[in-house]
Structures are given as structure tokens and as C-alpha cells.
Amino acid sequence: MEPLVKHEGKVVCMNRLNVDTDQIIPKQFLKRIERDGFGEFLFYDWRYEADGTPNAEFELNTARAQGATILLADENFGCGSSREHAVWALADYGFRVVIAPSFADIFFNNCFKNGVLPIVIPSDLRKELAETHAKGQWERATVDLEAQVIETDCGQRFQFEVDPHKRYMLLNGLDDIGLTLQYEDDIRAYEASRKAYQFVY
Amino acid sequence: MGKTLFEKVWDAHVVKQLPDGQALLYIDLHLVHEVTSPQAFAGLRFAKRAVRQPAQTFATMDHNVPTVNPTDVRDAIAKKQIETLMENCREFNVSLAGLDSPFQGIVHVIGPELGLTLPGKTIVCGDSHTSTHGAFGALAFGIGTSEVEHVLATQCLWQNRPKTMRIRLNGSLQSGITAKDVILGLIAKYGVNFGTGYVVEYAGTLIPQLSMEQRMTICNMSIEFGARAGMMAPDETTIAYVKGRQHAPAGEAWEAAVTEWRTLVSDADAQFDLDIEFDVNALEPQVTWGTNPGMGGGVNGIVPDPADAATETEARAIRQALEYMGLEPGTKISEIPIQHVFIGSCTNARIEDLRLAAAIVEGRKVAAGVHAMVVPGSKQVKQQAEEEGLHKIFLAAGFEWREPGCSMCLGMNPDIIPAGERCASTSNRNFEGRQGRGARTHLVSPAMAAAAAIAGHFVDVRTFQSEGVTA
Ligand code: SF4
Numbered sequence: 001m002e003p004l005v006k007h008e009g010k011v012v013c014m015n016r017l018n019v020d021t022d023q024i025i026p027k028q029f030l031k032r033i034e035r036d037g038f039g040e041f042l043f044y045d046w047r048y049e050a051d052g053t054p055n056a057e058f059e060l061n062t063a064r065a066q067g068a069t070i071l072l073a074d075e076n077f078g079c080g081s082s083r084e085h086a087v088w089a090l091a092d093y094g095f096r097v098v099i100a101p102s103f104a105d106i107f108f109n110n111c112f113k114n115g116v117l118p119i120v121i122p123s124d125l126r127k128e129l130a131e132t133h134a135k136g137q138w139e140r141a142t143v144d145l146e147a148q149v150i151e152t153d154c155g156q157r158f159q160f161e162v163d164p165h166k167r168y169m170l171l172n173g174l175d176d177i178g179l180t181l182q183y184e185d186d187i188r189a190y191e192a193s194r195k196a197y198q199f200v201y
Numbered sequence: 202m203g204k205t206l207f208e209k210v211w212d213a214h215v216v217k218q219l220p221d222g223q224a225l226l227y228i229d230l231h232l233v234h235e236v237t238s239p240q241a242f243a244g245l246r247f248a249k250r251a252v253r254q255p256a257q258t259f260a261t262m263d264h265n266v267p268t269v270n271p272t273d274v275r276d277a278i279a280k281k282q283i284e285t286l287m288e289n290c291r292e293f294n295v296s297l298a299g300l301d302s303p304f305q306g307i308v309h310v311i312g313p314e315l316g317l318t319l320p321g322k323t324i325v326c327g328d329s330h331t332s333t334h335g336a337f338g339a340l341a342f343g344i345g346t347s348e349v350e351h352v353l354a355t356q357c358l359w360q361n362r363p364k365t366m367r368i369r370l371n372g373s374l375q376s377g378i379t380a381k382d383v384i385l386g387l388i389a390k391y392g393v394n395f396g397t398g399y400v401v402e403y404a405g406t407l408i409p410q411l412s413m414e415q416r417m418t419i420c421n422m423s424i425e426f427g428a429r430a431g432m433m434a435p436d437e438t439t440i441a442y443v444k445g446r447q448h449a450p451a452g453e454a455w456e457a458a459v460t461e462w463r464t465l466v467s468d469a470d471a472q473f474d475l476d477i478e479f480d481v482n483a484l485e486p487q488v489t490w491g492t493n494p495g496m497g498g499g500v501n502g503i504v505p506d507p508a509d510a511a512t513e514t515e516a517r518a519i520r521q522a523l524e525y526m527g528l529e530p531g532t533k534i535s536e537i538p539i540q541h542v543f544i545g546s547c548t549n550a551r552i553e554d555l556r557l558a559a560a561i562v563e564g565r566k567v568a569a570g571v572h573a574m575v576v577p578g579s580k581q582v583k584q585q586a587e588e589e590g591l592h593k594i595f596l597a598a599g600f601e602w603r604e605p606g607c608s609m610c611l612g613m614n615p616d617i618i619p620a621g622e623r624c625a626s627t628s629n630r631n632f633e634g635r636q637g638r639g640a641r642t643h644l645v646s647p648a649m650a651a652a653a654a655i656a657g658h659f660v661d662v663r664t665f666q667s668e669g670v671t672a
Binding site for chain 1: 217219221223227236237239240248276279285329343344345351354355357359361393394397398429514517518521611612613630633634635639
């Protein structure tokens with residue numbers, strides 16, 4: 001996994017509540033057996049009209065959003081299905097950071113497994129950032145995972161919280177499985193302690 | 202201090218607790234399906250890893266499967282995904298209820314049916330509705346594909362301990378009201394993310410009155426308000442359901458298991474981070490009008506007006522939903538005409554759901570212009586329904602009777618709703634595009650879906666049943 005230590009990029013803002021994974025990556029694109037190439041289908045039904053032409057009004061299609069790598073989203077982002085394809089699509093499109101007042105659990109976890117940093121910020125701050133961004137007061141931001149700081153290009157700085165374990169994994173680009181296998185003896189001891197009926201079948 | 206049901210199951214599965222709060226949790230049962238597993242198996246192969254416990258891993262195919270003739274998969278990419286699962290199961294020695302198996306079906310229907318789902322187990326699957334299995338007192342939750350790979354390789358998962366919530370469902374359901382109405386009513390009241398970060402235990406006087414099928418419907422939709430998992434303490438109903446099933450313990454092991462399962466209750470002095478009560482006595486049949494499961498209410502209500510919303514953000518969400526759904530504020534829910542009816546999905550396609558719908562449909566005809574279909578949750582459900590003659594009732598009324606699979610719940614197979622058309626659906630998600638681009642989904646119980654099929658619009662199943670109807 002690609003480590004994320006510090007990331008600087010353009011921000012796009014999406015003012016929609018409860019954006020679900022069916023919107024992030026509609027199911028007709030879930031049939032592939034690879035992990036890459038999902039970016040072109042990101043937000044497909046919103047991004048394109050029924051005839052396949054881009055929907056000029058959709059947030060990601062505006063001139064200002066081109067090349068954005070940081071998504072400023074709203075409440076309960078990523079709700080719905082567990083499909084990791086949603087994160088693969090965001091990452092493949094180029095997003096490395098998603099900032100929102102709240103995320104759905106499974107989506108939140110899936111982000112970390114794919115080198116995407118989800119950051120939770122207070123609702124008021126989110127609102128203010130969205131407003132100033134809409135007015136064009138700022139365009140870009142730097143996210144420093146080491147210092148746990150976000151800084152906008154108009155000089156606003158604020159701290160954020162992140163789970164220390166997840167932070168460590170992301171800073172170092174570590175694979176969870178490798179880490180877990182260091183606990184092989186513990187797993188084996190646990191398995192030996194189980195009762196017979198717990199394994200029936 | 203005593204422990205909650207969740208804490209008992211959790212504590213019994215911690216392999217290693219790290220000081221930073223992460224716990225390595227042992228997974229008893231890993232269910233696998235074709236959509237969220239190919240990249241996980243590919244990862245194993247790439248790293249030259251094996252499946253640690255193939256005997257605790259069980260696969261089936263459901264999402265992509267055509268329901269007219271399941272073996273005739275015309276979509277080349279879907280076919281590839283199905284074949285990939287078959288190859289992966291062969292290579293990694295994992296049991297598979299494939300298209301030709303008498304046990305194939307929706308993963309959350311077959312787990313309990315085969316006795317794989319048992320009280321006290323930890324169960325995961327690359328599917329958010331894994332919460333269904335919590336109805337047995339298991340700790341069951343959905344995971345992403347990276348985690349699927351992790352469980353395949355290690356039989357464990359890193360988890361932060363969630364918070365606990367108890368929802369006491371108190372009272373009794375009126376005739377015609379089902380578990381589906383309970384969970385839809387609950388989400389309509391509290392919203393789609395009030396459960397985020399929590400594992401929920403459903404308790405209260407209603408639970409002992411519910412069958413396992415009804416309990417599963419409630420736990421199934423826990424994820425629709427953001428809960429990590431939903432659980433219910435096992436009782437005599439649970440034990441009777443599990444007994445004698447194919448993979449359930451038998452003989453001495455059965456006795457030992459039952460003794461342990463009886464301890465799986467929250468202690469009287471256990472503390473929950475949040476404790477709420479929901480009275481079900483006056484609950485009406487529920488119908489959603491919007492584009493998430495919380496945007497709904499009673500069948501005798503009206504479509505809300507965004508102008509009445511508490512905040513501007515909420516007003517905008519309602520406006521967007523009504524625009525997508527093609528609805529005007531103030532419209533009576535019971536006057537909304539429908540063109541499709543889907544009885545199916547892991548929420549409501551078990552035998553009891555089909556019996557309930559059949560009882561309403563019997564001797565009646567699907568309204569002109571309505572396309573209605575029943576998709577049983579599994580091969581076993583289908584077979585039992587046919588033994589009981591339910592399929593004849595549906596067919597005589599003008600329903601289609603299909604082969605098992607997820608089908609129109611998410612429309613990955615050919616079963617989709619055309620843009621702009623409206624479906625009364627017993628599934629769990631009414632998101633934009635869920636049943637097809639531009640499709641308009643209204644979530645209801647099987648009884649309400651059956652009644653809507655006959656009437657051609659939503660109708661209160663309580664009066665419908667007593668008066669009969671000529672639509
Ligand atoms: S029936 Fe629907 S919700 Fe259930 S597993 Fe299939 S697609 Fe998911």
C-alpha cells in the first residue's frame with residue numbers, strides 16, 4: 001500500500017447528505033475481478049447523463065474541480081453497502097483524502113486499507129469550510145498526517161484526530177496481514193483453546 | 202458489573218488486545234460470495250498464502266445470478282465473476298453452494314438455514330447485511346474486500362471495540378404489522394446514522410413474540426441506520442430453529458452448546474452506552490417515500506413538504522429525494538400507483554415472508570399494468586414453498602415465480618426496474634439507482650407488497666385483509 005505522510009492537493013466540495021456507496025460506484029461496475037480501473041465509473045449516475053455525456057452540473061465535472069485529490073464531503077458519507085469498490089473508485093480517480101463530519105463505519109475502515117485518509121471534522125467547521133470554499137476564498141489544502149493538521153491555502157490551520165493504529169499503518173504503508181501474522185502463536189493458542197462444538201461442520 | 206450480550210461474545214473472541222485499543226478478534230465463520238471476494242483471493246495467491254481455516258469458510262453465489270435460468274449467465278463479466286469464485290473455492294479448498302447445489306441462495310438466507318449461523322459465533326462476510334445473523338445472538342458484521350483477504354489468511358480481524366446500544370422494542374404488533382414495519386418505523390424515527398459506531402442489542406417484550414424469520418428481518422436492516430451489528434439474545438425459539446440443521450452441533454456437542462448459549466444474555470446490571478425504547482403497539486404499516494430507508498412513514502400518511510424541514514440541509518435532501526422519486530408534497534401515500542412489485546432479498550424472502558404474501562394474494566389477481574415477481578431467498582426456501590403450494594397461489598394471481606438470488610434487490614443481474622417506474626419492494630435499500638438507473642423504490646413488508654400488487658397502489662394491509670378488495 002502507498003504510504004500517506006503529507007498530501008497537498010486541490011479540494012472539491014460535495015454538499016450532499018448520506019452519499020451512499022451505490023452512488024459512489026453503481027453496481028453495474030462491481031463485476032470486474034480486478035482492483036484497478038474503477039475511477040472512470042466513480043459517481044457514474046451523477047457524473048454522466050443517461051446518454052453517456054458528462055453532466056456539467058455535477059460537482060466533479062466543474063472546471064474548478066479538475067485534478068482535485070481531496071474531497072470535502074458531508075454527513076454519513078459512504079453509507080450503505082460494504083463494497084470496497086467505492087474506495088477503489090475514489091482512489092483510482094485520484095482522491096487521497098476525504099474530509100467529512102461523519103462516515104459510515106465499513107467505508108471508513110475500507111479507506112485506510114487503500115491508502116485513503118478519511119478525516120472527521122466537526123459539523124460547524126465543515127459548514128464554514130464549505131462556505132468559504134464556495135466563495136473562492138481557498139482552493140487547495142495540505143494534510144499532514146504526521147502532525148495531524150490540515151492547512152488551507154488561505155492559511156487556516158486545524159488539528160484532527162485519528163486512530164493511532166490506523167495512522168501508524170497508513171504512515172508506513174503497512175499491510176495488515178503481515179502485522180497479524182506476527183501474532184501467529186497467539187492465534188494458534190486461541191484455536192487450541194476452543195471447544196469442539198465451536199468448530200463443528 | 203455485569204456484561205452485555207455483545208461483551209460476552211466479544212470477550213470470548215479476543216486473541217490479542219493491543220494497548221492502542223485495537224483487538225485482534227477471532228472469526229468463527231466467514232461467508233463468501235462472488236462480488237466481494239475475487240480481489241481477496243487474488244491477493245492471497247499473489248502473496249502465496251493459504252486459507253487458514255477452509256472449514257470455517259463457506260461460499261455461495263447470489264448477487265449476479267440470473268433468476269430465470271441461473272446457469273444461463275449471459276453477461277460475460279458476471280459469468281467471469283461466478284467462474285472465478287468456483288475456481289477460487291476449488292484452489293483454496295473452500296465449500297461452495299454453487300449454482301447446481303440444492304443449498305444455493307442468498308448468503309444471509311443460507312447461513313441460518315444450514316445451521317452455519319449459531320449463537321455466540323463471530324461471523325463476517327464481505328456484505329453489509331451480515332448483520333442479519335445477529336438474530337441468533339452471534340456477533341455478525343460486514344467487511345470490505347481487504348478484510349475478506351485478511352480473514353481468509355488469518356481467521357482474525359483487527360477491530361476497535363464499538364459502543365453498545367440497547368433498543369427495547371416494547372409492545373405487541375397489530376395483525377398485519379410485521380418486523381419489517383418495526384425496523385422501518387424505527388429508522389424513520391431516528392434517522393439513517395443514529396447507530397454509527399454502535400453494536401445494537403434489540404431487547405424488550407416484542408422479541409420473544411417474534412419468529413426467527415422476523416428477528417432476522419430486524420437485524421438485517423441494522424446497517425441501514427449505521428449500526429455495526431444488531432444482536433438478539435438466543436432463547437427457546439432460537440434453539441428450536443437451530444436444532445437438527447445440517448451443520449448444527451448434534452448429540453453431546455448439542456447439549457454442551459445449548460448450555461453455553463443459554464448464558465448469552467445481557468446481565469441485569471450490564472451497562473449500555475445508550476439505551477432507548479421504541480413502542481410498537483400503535484405502529485402502522487410502513488412505506489418509504491424517499492431515497493434512503495429513513496425517509497418513510499405510515500401508509501396512511503402523506504409525502505412530506507420540504508418547507509416543513511427543520512434545517513436547510515434537510516429540506517434540500519427531501520427536495521432531491523422527491524424530485525428523484527417523482528412525488529409531490531402532500532400526496533397521500535395510499536394514492537401512489539406502482540408498476541412493479543418485488544418480493545425477495547435477504548430481508549424478506551424466507552418461507553414465512555412468502556407465506557404471508559401468499560395469504561394476501563390467494564384468490565386475487567395482480568392489478569392490470571403491474572409486473573410482480575417473487576424471488577425466494579434460497580433453493581431450500583423455494584422447494585419448501587413449492588411443497589406447500591405457495592408458488593401456485595402466486596402464479597395464479599399473475600406473479601412470476603423465479604429462481605433464488607439477490608435479483609431486483611440491487612439489479613446486478615438482468616432484473617431491473619426501468620427509469621421512472623415505481624416498485625413496491627421488500628428489500629432493504631431505496632437508494633437512487635439501486636434497482637436500476639432512475640428506478641423508484643418504495644420499501645415495504647411482504648404483506649404490504651402483496652396488497653399493493655393486487656390494488657395497484659399502496660394500501661393499508663389491515664383494512665385490505667378485513668374488507669377484501671376488488672381493484
Ligand atoms: S439480497 Fe440485496 S441486500 Fe441482501 S445480500 Fe443480496 S444484494 Fe445484498
